[in-house]
Amino acid sequence: MIITTDEQLKDLLPSLTQHHSKSWQLEAMVRNRVNGRWRWPGTEFVVDKFPDYSVLMCRPVKDSPEYIPWPHATNIVTIFAKTPETLDAVIRRDDCLDWTRPIMFLGVDTGCVHVIKKRCEELGSRDPNWKEDEYGILYLLHASHLAKRFDCYWNEIRERTLSCRSSN
Numbered sequence: 001m002i003i004t005t006d007e008q009l010k011d012l013l014p015s016l017t018q019h020h021s022k023s024w025q026l027e028a029m030v031r032n033r034v035n036g037r038w039r040w041p042g043t044e045f046v047v048d049k050f051p052d053y054s055v056l057m058c059r060p061v062k063d064s065p066e067y068i069p070w071p072h073a074t075n076i077v078t079i080f081a082k083t084p085e086t087l088d089a090v091i092r093r094d095d096c097l098d099w100t101r102p103i104m105f106l107g108v109d110t111g112c113v114h115v116i117k118k119r120c121e122e123l124g125s126r127d128p129n130w131k132e133d134e135y136g137i138l139y140l141l142h143a144s145h146l147a148k149r150f151d152c153y154w155n156e157i158r159e160r161t162l163s164c165r166s167s168n
Contacts, residue, residue: 001046001057001095009045010034012056016080023055023080035156042067048093054086062098074104083110088115099123101153 003013004074011028016027030045042064058078059091060067077097081087090096097103105116 001048001093002050004045004047004050006034006038008047008050010048011051012053015053016056017127019080019082022109022111023056025078026058026080029058029078030056034068048086054083055081055090057090057096059097074102076104078107079105079112079116081115084115087112088119091116091119096117118149 013027013030013034016030018025026045029040030100030131032053033040033045040058042061044060044061046057047057048055056079060077075098081090108116
């Protein structure tokens with residue numbers, strides 16, 4: 001895996017934007033890093049190849065004192081893959097992930113979940129949902145749920161704004 005620099009991450013942003021419905025989590029994380037809003041201490045952004053990457057991942061830096069393993073001493077990994085096939089090949093590489101520690105996968109596109117689940121099962125996990133001492137944990141975010149939450153969020157803000165204005 002290739003550890004990216006901030007300049008390389010800037011170069012990846014247009015591609016992430018093109019795949020926004022699948023890459024939104026990493027797009028936001030990369031944008032925050034390159035804009036200096038949040039550096040994601042103790043983590044690194046890696047790609048399978050550069051500049052024509054197929055998989056982009058944010059993972060903990062091995063033995064970094066800055067990384068806070070949350071929750072339950074878990075390595076949190078966020079992955080964007082252009083295709084499930086490329087993700088399958090990448091997560092089998094020795095230099096990809098430390099499978100000896102529990103991993104929590106966040107913001108994984110639902111089209112790639114089966115690949116991670118299969119790999120976790122091959123490594124001995126019975127179920128990639130929340131269980132202590134397992135190889136993988138998946139928190140799934142589906143775009144249809146996000147749209148509903150986003151609308152509710154903005155409606156709530158709009159109502160608060162209107163009620164504040166009307167009370168004056």
